[in-house]
Amino acid sequence: MTLPSHEVADLGLARAGVRRVDWAERSMPVLRSVRERFAAERPLEGLRVAACQHVTAETANLLRALRAGGAEVWLAASNPLSTQDDTAAALVAEYGVSVHAWAGMDPASYDRNLVTVLESRPHLLIDDGCDLVNTAHLVRPDLLDGVLGGCEQTTTGVIRLRRMSAEGELRLPMVAVNDTATKRMFDNRYGTGQSTIDGILRATNAMLAGRTVVVAGFGYCGRGLAERARGMGARVVVTEVDPVKALDAVMQGYTVTTMEEAAAAGDVFVTVTGNRDVIRAEHLGRMKDGAILANSGHFDLEIDLAALEDRAVEVNRGVREHADEYVFADGRRVLLLSEGRLVNLGAAEGHPAAVMDMSFAVQALTTVWLARNSADLAPGVVEVPAETDTEVARLELAALDVRIDALTPGQEVYLSSWRL
Structure with missing residues (x-):
């Protein structure tokens, strides 16, 4: 053949x-x-x-x-x-x-x-x-x-x-x-939410319960991720630039703040914005020792990798599969997953x-x-x-063997007419 x-x-x-x-x-x-x-x-x-x-x-x-x-x-x-x-x-x-x-x-x-x-x-x-x-x-x-x-x-x-x-x-x-x-409903929300958590856990074997997970971006992907992180017992903090999405996150019970403030509190950071430089040098300078950085946006631009490389005095590649450790001058370490690329596909199966x-x-x-x-x-x-x-x-x-109702002829007429 x-x-x-x-x-x-x-x-x-x-x-x-x-x-x-x-x-x-x-x-x-x-x-x-x-x-x-x-x-x-x-x-x-x-x-x-x-x-x-x-x-x-x-x-x-x-x-x-x-x-x-x-x-x-x-x-x-x-x-x-x-x-x-x-x-x-x-x-x-x-x-x-x-x-x-x-x-x-x-x-x-x-x-x-x-x-x-x-x-x-x-x-x-x-x-x-x-x-x-x-x-x-x-x-x-x-x-x-x-x-x-x-x-x-x-x-x-x-x-x-x-x-x-x-x-x-x-x-x-x-x-x-x-x-x-x-x-948007199934792929972005349910798919990205589950597979991103899967990638983080495979790459780190970290426990999310009791830890603070910072979700950057509250679109459909961010919503799904926040829901699943909260379901695993994490405290979830959301960062946003869109006032409507930020308000939605507040009304769903999440803490909403700036990345500058979240940087000092977070244990796990996940970017899902579709933009670039969401986590920057000034944020890296405030992070805890052992902070985990992951991205589920399409491109490897959401975490400023150049700033991460510049700040590090030592880089330990492959401390775990799909995980690189960056050591700063003050001894703090942060863990970057899947080179800053899609963690749900780099470290898991999507x-x-x-x-x-x-x-x-x-x-x-x-x-x-x-x-x-x-x-x-x-x-x-x-x-x-x-x-x-x-x-x-x-x-x-x-x-799924699920049945739903159908409109009656009278309902169809009602919905297609403006006359009562």
């Missing part, structure tokens, strides 16, 4: 990868039903899809659905640390996906792989953090010819796309998959498959919708059709 184009760590890991992918599929009934529908209808026949995603078992099941729909798929990683090498091997050897990704790749390889998948001349893009779209616009704009549009899965990526669109630089219609109700089931079902259905409707869409950020989000929610409820 001729294998698709690939650059992975070890194809010999494919069998282990298949077991991992199959295990994830058990918790992904909605995406499985979408794949079965795609196999019958072949809605992506003859189209090439270039994806920049975390190379995990859950992603593999998304790509299997696209392949079942007839697409040729090329994949690059959206984070240097998150690739599961056995999954990457299985995607190439068993599922016919062109993969250019391996765990621990250097920045130059990461950038090169993005260009490689774009050189497949894709018709559709699936992005996670806007790196693929950004590379296409700034590095290889010649490869945009023939691209019908794309989908973006993350809060950070949608923010970047909206900025590009506002400046008139976005040349494609890009669907904000991240902004659907199912994605979101549970049951969470990604809905997110990737929305992604798969939206990809087909985009292929069918791209000619009618102008460049810019596009919302996912409401019926797609509703369909996925109904499929998930059916998989």
